[in-house]
Amino acid sequence: MNWDDMRVFLATARAESLTAARGTLRLDPATIARRITRLEEAAGAALFLKSPQGYRLTEAGLRLLAHAEEAETALSRGIGALSGSAEQLGGTIRIGAPDGCATYLLPQVCARIAEAHPDLDLQILALPRIVNLSRREADLAITVSRPKTDRLHGERLSDYKLSLAASRAFLAAHGVPKSVSDLKDMRMIGYIPDMIFDAELDYLSALGVTRVPLASTSVSVQLQMARAGGGLAVVHDFALPTAPELTRVLPGDVALTRTFWLTTHAGPKDARLDRITGLLRDGIRDEIARLEAMPVARNP
Structure with a gap:
C-alpha cells in the first residue's frame, strides 16, 4: 500500500460514494473504483460494502480507517512542524462556522490574520448545519454545542x-x-x-x-x-x-x-494548525467583545 491509495480510501470512506469523493480527489469515479479494488486486493479483504446507495465500510474497512487517520495526522504534524517553525504561516486552512459567526465575526478576524501572514489561504465554510470534521469538510470548526464524540476536541471559545x-x-x-x-x-x-x-x-x-x-x-x-x-x-x-x-x-x-466552541480533531495538532487556532481564538474573543460593547438603541 502507498499513501496515495490511502488518500483514495479516506476520501471514499468519508464521502460514502464515488461521486462525492470525486470532488476531493479530482479523479473520475471509474478511476476511484479501480483504486479501491486494487487496495482491497492488496489488503486481502473487502473494505467497502458497495451498493447503489453508496460505499459503506466493512469491519475490515473500519479497522483500516483508524490506522489511516493516524497516518494522516502524523503526516500533517510533520508538514506542520516544518511550516510552523517559521514566523510566517502558509498553506490553506478551511474553517467551518455557523453563518452568524461566519458573516459578522470571521471576516474581520481572517482579514487581520491574512494581513500578518500573506502566504496563508483562509477559507470560510458557512453552512446551516454542523460541519463534519470527521469527513474533513474543514480543518477546524466553530460550533454552538460542545462535540459529543471522543474523536473531536471542543474548547470553550467565547x-x-x-x-x-x-x-x-x-x-x-x-x-x-x-x-x-x-x-x-x-x-x-x-x-x-x-x-x-x-x-x-x-x-x-x-x-x-x-x-x-x-x-x-x-x-x-x-x-x-x-x-x-x-x-x-x-x-x-x-x-x-x-x-x-x-x-x-x-x-x-x-x-x-x-457559547461558541472551537472544535478540532482529538489528539495533538501540528504546529501550524495550533498557531492558527490560537490566532482565531484570540481574534474571535476580541471581536465579540468589541462589537457587543458598541451602543445599540433600546425600544422606544
Missing part, C-alpha cells in the same frame, strides 16, 4: 449574547410588546422550525412562540427580514451594529447567552 429586536418602523406600526406573553400575537422571524440543526438555536420555542411567519435557515437573512420591517427576531448582539434600523425589545426579559 460566550455571546442575543437580544430580541425589531425595526422602529415595525414597532410604530404594530406596537411594542409589553411582555413575553405578547409575542404570540406578534409577527416573528426565526429559523425554519423543522430545520433547526442544534437545540441551542431553538430560541423562539423557549419564548413560547409556536408560529414563525418569516423563517430562514440563515441568521443573516433573518436579520435582513427584521431590518426590512418584517417582524421581531432574536439576533446576535455582535450583529446589531450592522443594523441601525433595529432596536432592542424587552431587554429585561429576553437576554440570551450562548
